[in-house]
Amino acid sequence: MASHEPLKHTEPASGFAAEALSVFPYYSVPAQRKQGIRLLLLLLLIAFVSAFTVNYLLRQSYIHDINEKHDHIIASASVHLSRELGDVRNIVSLLYHDRDIHQGLNAEGPINTAILAQRFSGFAQSLDNVLQIRWLDIQGNERVRIDVDKNSVRQLPDSELQNKASRYYFRDAMQVEPPAVYFSGLDLNIENGAIVQPYQPTLRAGIRTGVDDGKQPGLLLINYDFRRLLESLRNLSEEQSALLIADAGGYWVLHPQAEQEWGHDLGQNKYNLSVQNQALWKRLRKISVISGEVLAGQLISAMKINLGQSTSQESATPVYLIVQTTAEFMSAVNWRSIWPGLLLAAVIILVGGRLLHHDLLQQYQRYLLNRQLQQEKEALEVTNAKLDISLYEQSILQDELVETRKLSALGMMVAGVAHELNTPVGGALMLTSTLETHLTQLTKAVDTGLSRQALADYILHSQEGLKLLDENLKRAKIRVESFKRLAIDRASDDIVEFRLRQVCDDLLRSLQVMLTHSGVKVVTHIAEDLRLVGYPGIVSQILQNLIVNAVVHGFADMTGGQIEFCAETNEQDQVILRVSDNGSGVRSDIAGRMFDPFVTSARGQGSSGLGLHLVHQWVTRLLHGSIRAEEPAEGGLSFLIVFPRHISAD
Template identity: 20%
Template structure:
């Protein structure tokens, strides 16, 4: 009996060692993959910060480049009003370090500075400098008129010397041309220190930014940032003792591990190439290995006391439960990612919707200020301006209401008009499409036009409207990206058709574009999760659309490719039941 027990104990111990090894390998790889996913999310946050900075500053530059008073300085040399305009802008935007107007020969005409102590002053004429030899001036002068340019992330230079303590700055500029044909350059210097602090305060990871030669621009330890300009220069390869670091980063377009603690990826910041590197928190790795050690001790001790076969049963049960739980978690994560992507798309739509009314309000206020300075501000102009401002504010309020209604959690089945539902989404999304010169057509087929589509009862269905909105948004986004990828899209290729068909028991919505279609070699895989043919795609859109269609809407979703007059296109057909009883 003792021999049998000993044999079972030995078998159980060997099996436990094997199981522990396999579990340790799996847990380590899974942990590293999860950490890579977390890093990817932080990287997307940084890219959003960069995009927000670009949109905000380009709007400011464009406003100044079209201002008649700014342009008149080049012809008439009158600077008083423009100086005060520059002064007001610097007061209103705390990130502006310097706002300048330069002549075509590089001489500063107007300059307003924000000092490090917060004081703001207009620089007198005898202190203005010539910047004709500075690289950013030459770059901006070579731009086409009214095209916004961005300098590399750099340090501020005054009188030919780098300012100390280091003052990180970014220059945004454009070449302008007056009605008299004279040229100049508008340059905005931005304080980047607070922006950099936001990037270096990421949870669980340390963020580094490298230039093309591998010198640090951003380092969590401030005394190691801008390592090119330190008394003793050093690169990231020298600091981390990774001689092939830059070669590894330059050869990859996706996030890649460069060792057990560092992951890196190329990143474009305002048309300039840099390299982002993320370092794992040491405590994060310590917890991972500590959990493995604790598991090893408990597993060995338990298997010494209990027979091997019982342990095997428990291990199998454990793995099955973990697998089921992981499957449920993955489903939840996929749905959450899809919701976040939809929110991102709609936030982009809101940004486009708001840009024009905000610019209009700014111009109205500018006209009022101009009239006041010229003693021509009468009651009629004031009342008209007030009415126009309130009209723009009402438009902004309506846009927010529409956005809030789009994301209202609605899990109940209710009656909706498909034509109205689709046009609600297009109302928010249309500015993004127009910005890319994309036209949309909503076509209703098979119904007489004796009743307006908005009030036609044949277009009404009992369904889940929030789910349909999200699916429509997925297809609009996919078609937009496909059309944008065509270098010179013609009128046919720059069009999206949405066709609605109804029958007694079902309704269908077809999404059609002529942007080249999907290659036959991959069209059978397009509904698989995480499968994508786009460089920045997540591979979740079509999978989520199919899942929601089958599981929630109790409908079907199919893809068809077609050729039309020499064009190849894509057609996705969403078919859903029309009556309440068909949705359980």
């Protein structure tokens, strides 16, 4: 039987204290009061942890949904901008390689302005969004200029031609070696020292002439109107996720409040990202991608995109795509995350408090019964003492029997009370243990998250890939067309007819810099007339992964490496494609599981172990074929891929 301190005699309580004791009578028992306080604190702790957990999970869910919107907007804006820049680059390259323009700028004679004007006019009439086409000599003088205004093309007379030697874009463009195309930043078009009204957001793209090309030395330059693109980008904004664009200096090019745009051109220095959100500006100066970070109360996602090469800046000219969700909306998200947790905590406190109150009342009832039993025992002992005195002369056996019966009854009562107390005390201990386990699991869950190293590796590989693509796109016209086919193939999910040799050639052109740097030679034995029906983008990606795998792993410590592509068809109308290299082969411990995910021999160098796994998935699932690896007797590694020459949409 549990022991409690006996109630001390106190003056009767009155007023509020009396009412409190009538509801919580166990408060008058010190032992129960201490136990009740401990259990109440435990209940409050459970309610707090539950509320915090619900708040955290709901908030992360809301933020995840917002981040998905951010990623979609930034990806769409990046695609729009990249496509527009590609069109501009193609226009400049076409002008540069045009036969009539070459004749008009022939270095063996004077400049033929009539031919240039006629050809510039023809281009201007056939192109959208072009504001100006002009050629400037090395002193910055406009020698021929065509202006486009509302679909009308006008050649400026000599009296209206200007000298642009002082403009930044002329100085920077004259430092770029052809055939690279120069891109300026985005700013407002200025004529005769004044900003053109209405505003004309302009990108200038140009290429130098007269450098080993038989043309007169100067600069072929176009002014490209970005109004339509900026309006398309503005339409990407959603109600709570606004798209903003800042230039290299942090001035707004696109902003929900139009009056804050073009602060640099209009002399409004306060409309600058470095002034309005210094923390975000510092972050963007250090890293290229921000995904779902809370800065100044706003949820921010951002990406830096390079417009083009400018040696005066010693780097690419950047613009910053930013998607922000306002602090007001984030406050609303926080409240929507908090109130379910508060409601849960209230329910836990109310239900748990009632159960606790009921349990303490039961314990108090048992306490009163124990006190009553104790008093009855004491009275019984007094009576027994008197009986012992009065019946001392009775039989000793009878006295022992009476005493034995008393002790037996007392033992049963003690056992019953102990059993009654064991259930709530054991439940409390079990609840405490369960709470500790849940807290431990929660702590581990919070500490365990997305690896930062994995994200950093992805960003690094993405940047390197973009840089290679940017460099390759600046090649000659035939390379631009090759890359365009490659991009269309990669982006398209349609089944089309294509030549396997052309896909290989396009891929090798895009990887030429990497292959040259690594000293690897690729030899292709594929017939020109071998035509397939399927997914050229997938075939290109498979070959790219195998090439990169060979360069990174097979030729890591070698020079003079060689990769061979061989393709032929069999009687079943299947393509047998073999990709072989003379590298170091594959380690024996991973040879049998090289197509498994996350298997790599260069994890310390940043390899993820997914390259060959993806190749296997593409071959088997999309091409409906098979792939196996072989180790030739002469060394190296060979992949044999077999798939149908015609892949149906079914």
